[in-house]
Amino acid sequence: MSRWTTTVGEVEYDEPAGVETVDEGLARRMKALACTAPLHDLDNRKTRLDWADASDYQMAEIALQAIDQVTIAMDFDRGANHEQVVARLCPFIATQVPDRDHDEHERVARWVLDNLINVGSVDRGFQAVYGTFGGAGEYQRRSFDFKLLVELVSGEGDVYLRATDEAINVLVGALDTDVESAQIAAEVKLENLIKRGRLSDARLAAEQARYRTVQYADTLRRKLEATRRDVRAVDWEREVPDLIDEALRHIEDRFRAENAILNNITTARDDAEELDRKHRAAQLVDIVKDCIRRHTQLQARLQDAGETFRTEQDRQQFSAPARRATIDLFGQLLVPSLDLPLADASNPTGVFFGAAAGIDPPSVPGLTGLVEMLLVPSQDREHLGDEITEPDLAPLPDPDRYSEWQWRTSDSLLDLAEAPRRLSGLLASAREIDPDLAGLVALRVVHAYGPEVGTAIRHGDQQLLIAVDDGTELVDEQFGGTDLLVASAHVARAGEAVEELATLSTEDEEVA
Amino acid sequence: MSTTQAVRDAESAARLVALGMRQKQRPSRDAVYTELVQRYAQDDAFKEQVHAVAAGLGLVVLGVTMQSGTVLASTEDSVFEIKMDEYAKRSAIGGKRSAEKVLHGLIHLAVAALGFPRPDDLANETYVGRVSVEQVDGVVREACRMLDERAKHAEANNDPLESAPELERAWRAYSRRPATAITKDGRLAADSTRGMITKAMRFLAEQGFLTHVNNEEGGTYRTTPRYQIQVRELAATRAFDELLDLGVVAVGDGTGSLRAAEPETL
Numbered sequence: 001m002s003r004w005t006t007t008v009g010e011v012e013y014d015e016p017a018g019v020e021t022v023d024e025g026l027a028r029r030m031k032a033l034a035c036t037a038p039l040h041d042l043d044n045r046k047t048r049l050d051w052a053d054a055s056d057y058q059m060a061e062i063a064l065q066a067i068d069q070v071t072i073a074m075d076f077d078r079g080a081n082h083e084q085v086v087a088r089l090c091p092f093i094a095t096q097v098p099d100r101d102h103d104e105h106e107r108v109a110r111w112v113l114d115n116l117i118n119v120g121s122v123d124r125g126f127q128a129v130y131g132t133f134g135g136a137g138e139y140q141r142r143s144f145d146f147k148l149l150v151e152l153v154s155g156e157g158d159v160y161l162r163a164t165d166e167a168i169n170v171l172v173g174a175l176d177t178d179v180e181s182a183q184i185a186a187e188v189k190l191e192n193l194i195k196r197g198r199l200s201d202a203r204l205a206a207e208q209a210r211y212r213t214v215q216y217a218d219t220l221r222r223k224l225e226a227t228r229r230d231v232r233a234v235d236w237e238r239e240v241p242d243l244i245d246e247a248l249r250h251i252e253d254r255f256r257a258e259n260a261i262l263n264n265i266t267t268a269r270d271d272a273e274e275l276d277r278k279h280r281a282a283q284l285v286d287i288v289k290d291c292i293r294r295h296t297q298l299q300a301r302l303q304d305a306g307e308t309f310r311t312e313q314d315r316q317q318f319s320a321p322a323r324r325a326t327i328d329l330f331g332q333l334l335v336p337s338l339d340l341p342l343a344d345a346s347n348p349t350g351v352f353f354g355a356a357a358g359i360d361p362p363s364v365p366g367l368t369g370l371v372e373m374l375l376v377p378s379q380d381r382e383h384l385g386d387e388i389t390e391p392d393l394a395p396l397p398d399p400d401r402y403s404e405w406q407w408r409t410s411d412s413l414l415d416l417a418e419a420p421r422r423l424s425g426l427l428a429s430a431r432e433i434d435p436d437l438a439g440l441v442a443l444r445v446v447h448a449y450g451p452e453v454g455t456a457i458r459h460g461d462q463q464l465l466i467a468v469d470d471g472t473e474l475v476d477e478q479f480g481g482t483d484l485l486v487a488s489a490h491v492a493r494a495g496e497a498v499e500e501l502a503t504l505s506t507e508d509e510e511v512a
Numbered sequence: 513m514s515t516t517q518a519v520r521d522a523e524s525a526a527r528l529v530a531l532g533m534r535q536k537q538r539p540s541r542d543a544v545y546t547e548l549v550q551r552y553a554q555d556d557a558f559k560e561q562v563h564a565v566a567a568g569l570g571l572v573v574l575g576v577t578m579q580s581g582t583v584l585a586s587t588e589d590s591v592f593e594i595k596m597d598e599y600a601k602r603s604a605i606g607g608k609r610s611a612e613k614v615l616h617g618l619i620h621l622a623v624a625a626l627g628f629p630r631p632d633d634l635a636n637e638t639y640v641g642r643v644s645v646e647q648v649d650g651v652v653r654e655a656c657r658m659l660d661e662r663a664k665h666a667e668a669n670n671d672p673l674e675s676a677p678e679l680e681r682a683w684r685a686y687s688r689r690p691a692t693a694i695t696k697d698g699r700l701a702a703d704s705t706r707g708m709i710t711k712a713m714r715f716l717a718e719q720g721f722l723t724h725v726n727n728e729e730g731g732t733y734r735t736t737p738r739y740q741i742q743v744r745e746l747a748a749t750r751a752f753d754e755l756l757d758l759g760v761v762a763v764g765d766g767t768g769s770l771r772a773a774e775p776e777t778l
Contacts, residue, residue: 082694117693122703124690129674141674145688153646153692153706157730226654233654326634327748329625334652336760337618337751339659342611342685343678348754349617350596355747356620356739357599358719359571359584359592361533 027132031144034128035166038148039063042115048394049111052104056097062112065092070149071163074214079152079160086110116149117161120392124151168211210291213254216247217298224301224308231312240309244302251295251302258295262288402440409433410440414465420487423467424474442479445486456491463488524548525561529571532582533592535720535738539578552576574745579637579737585746599715610678611685612703618682619705619712621751622652624743627722627735634744637737643722645709645730649691652705656683706730 042059069088073080089109090102097105118124125147134140148167151159223240226233234240265288269281327333333352337345365373402410413430423445430437448465456464467484474483528548531537539545551558553576562582566573570590574583586592600613626648627641628634660683672680686705693701701707713733716722721739725732 119693123688124693124704125688130671132669132671142669142671143674143677144671145684147690151690151693153730159692159694222657225650226657233658326631326744327752328631329621329628329634329743329748330651330655333748333751333755334618334621334625335655335659336755337621338652338655338681338683338686340682340758340760341679342614342682344758345614345682346610346617348751348758349614349621351754352624352747352751353596353599353617353620354594355585355750356624356721356743357594357715358535358721358738358742359533359586360594362591 027130030130031128031146034126034130034144035146035148037128038116038118038126042112048392050395051107052100054108057093057108058096059108059112061096062089062093062108063116065089066109066112066116067148067163067167070161071168071211071214074162074218078154079162081158081160082113085113085161089113113149116167117151118147165215168215210287210294213291213294213298216250217294217301219243220247220298220301220305224305227309227312231309236309240305244305247298247302251299254295255292258288258292262292402436406434406437406440409437410444413437413441414444414486414488416465416486416488417463417490420485422472423482423484423486424476426486427476427479438478445484448486449484453491461491464491465489521558521561522565524551525558525565528552528562528576528582529566529569529573529584532573532576532584535718537581539581545581546578549576549578549581572746575741577637577737577741580741581738583738583741583745585742611680614682615686615689615705616708616712618652618686619648619709620716622648623709623712623716623722624739624747626651627739628743634740634748637740639740641735642725642732643713643735644728644732645706645713647729648709649705649730652686653691656687659683660687 039060042063046054046057046059066085066089069085070080073084086106086109089112090105093105093108094102114120118126123145125145128144128146129141130144132140132142146166147164149161150164152162153159220243223234223243227236227240262285265281265284269278269285333348337348340348410430413426413433423442426441426445427438430441444465445467448467449469451464451466453464465486466489467486469482470485472483474481527544531542531545531548537545539549552562562576563573566584567587569592570587571584571592572587574585576582584592586594596613596616600609600616623643626643628639629641633639633641659681663681672684690701690704692706693704702711710731713722713731716739717724717733721736721742722733723736725734
């Protein structure tokens with residue numbers, strides 16, 4: 001951040017410094033805010049679900065719980081699979097709305113999970129738009145892409161879920177912070193809290209510390225994976241040794257801290273008289289034990305890391321000198337193409353495809369060939385079917401009972417600015433025009449009984465239809481009730497309106 | 513008499529070209545094919561005739577060897593041409609077609625790059641490469657990560673402008689696409705990167721460019737001499753020329769960069 005500001009300062013002094021500095025922080029906060037949007041969106045969309053009355057479920061809570069479950073299940077090189085997450089979510093969902101059956105709870109869990117992955121979109125992610133300032137200080141809209149849960153495939157071919165950095169950051173509420181310093185802060189906080197005996201806060205801090213550890217392990221995992229593919233891809237001269245040293249030192253500290261905490265808490269648990277307190281202390285013990293287990297795992301990986309590097313170096317090192325100069329496909333074609341904007345990349349990649357795809361001899365079936373072709377059993381498309389995306393369907397609006405023409409005709413019938421008319425008279429005139437129209441007129445007149453004046457004022461309507469009941473009975477073959485008196489009233493503006501509203505409502509009461 | 517001979521030669525030349533269209537046929541399993549390949553190597557007039565027949569059909573002969581048979585490529589707008597539009601047909605989604613095509617092209621490039629990781633492997637005629645779906649996806653993602661880091665290092669904002677998504681860098685489009693995704697019926701989604709790579713590899717196997725070895729790592733394949741010739745003699749140079757035109761490629765020293773590039777590049 002500070003580096004950014006100085007650079008800007010050096011380059012453009014005439015620019016108001018405030019704009020650029022605000023810009024960076026603003027963009028970052030916008031991105032952070034965007035990460036929470038999918039969760040809010042769940043609650044907004046839940047009423048549109050047609051398979052359950054979902055308004056009782058707190059979807060955002062369920063989503064956070066889902067991200068929690070995935071994060072906790074994330075080990076060094078594995079994650080949670082869909083079924084596990086759904087199974088772990090169900091009890092939580094059941095506590096929200098206990099009177100629904102298990103199937104519905106499970107369906108809610110799947111719906112939330114699918115939405116966190118964003119199944120149905122091609123990229124299975126989310127997008128938000130935010131603004132930055134360009135070189136000349138002009139406003140530019142950029143799109144920010146992020147994911148919350150990603151599906152990955154393990155060596156055995158199983159698909160599992162991992163929470164992304166964005167999700168972990170949203171979850172622990174520590175946006176844009178340094179992993180290392182956040183870890184120290186959490187530790188200090190934890191020890192303090194335990195000394196002061198505030199168990200629920202201590203638990204929170206311990207959980208946060210655990211998420212940090214998961215993130216840490218994830219960084220190392222990515223580095224090692226990259227090394228396995230290509231030793232040169234990772235800086236083993238400085239970066240990784242530093243990382244390993246740091247991580248080992250850090251684990252040492254954590255071990256000391258956590259063992260101390262564990263002793264402390266175990267005593268607290270055994271000494272506690274209150275049942276609830278005892279219970280919470282016991283939970284904390286479990287969490288701290290889990291932390292220690294994770295550290296042990298991380299340490300084992302760290303010790304193997306050097307070995308991994310040496311093995312891979314040996315494996316990848318040897319190759320004979322080049323015999324004749326050809327093109328280096330990776331360095332001279334693939335990487336430069338990847339670095340191009342999509343519009344520019346389409347040419348080189350298209351040309352390569354065209355030239356490397358070979359030829360396609362047009363098939364000209366003879367009669368025998370044709371019969372054979374028709375008799376061939378349908379192709380097995382086990383792996384490569386098109387994805388059947390499930391569309392998010394909104395119900396169609398009900399078809400209009402009355403046509404637009406009928407509405408317009410009834411409008412002119414009910415334009416009664418000069419003199420009020422009785423419902424019976426209106427019905428008679430309506431039937432003359434169209435027998436069906438009488439129904440619409442009757443409905444609109446009934447609707448005009450006790451009209452919403454406030455709404456009319458807000459909409460800025462000029463006049464308003466009012467129906468008043470004077471006790472005369474309606475004699476009609478189709479409708480029954482009172483023969484209402486109908487008139488159009490002028491809607492007064494501003495100060496006048498309040499008065500009118502007052503008089504009208506008293507009138508209403510009298511009528512009622 | 514000589515006319516009959518000429519007609520017979522023309523037929524032989526056309527037959528050699530026709531055999532090249534049967535992608536999986538090899539000279540070693542066919543006596544006639546073997547004889548024609550040998551004749552192509554020894555008889556310059558016949559060679560010329562083969563080239564002429566191919567040219568007339570809208571084809572280019574890239575190479576004729578005992579291992580590969582006749583390797584042909586189509587000229588532009590020939591009936592034999594495989595168009596990207598056709599290939600990427602099924603994955604067409606709204607306005608994102610061009611991005612989709614770029615991803616397919618990149619994947620084909622990556623399969624070749626992994627099949628022949630060093631420049632030497634492309635030149636060495638006895639080299640047989642091994643590629644798997646997992647490997648291709650892993651390496652491309654790794655390259656994307658490295659470009660991402662480089663961009664971060666340069667402190668450039670790489671989020672694409674909302675109004676100009678086509679200016680988004682290709683590596684971003686690739687790394688954003690999920691590696692794998694399960695459809696409702698439990699299959700691998702065709703528009704995930706692994707799905708697209710699987711499609712590419714199967715397609716190349718159909719074309720006689722790869723041979724299926726086993727299903728490990730999402731599907732493992734071996735390269736064939738045909739593929740080597742196709743990539744070396746045509747595809748790589750053409751794509752290289754395109755990149756040269758764009759001014760984005762450096763001339764290498766032949767050592768290859770998948771293994772031995774500058775530390776800040778990789």
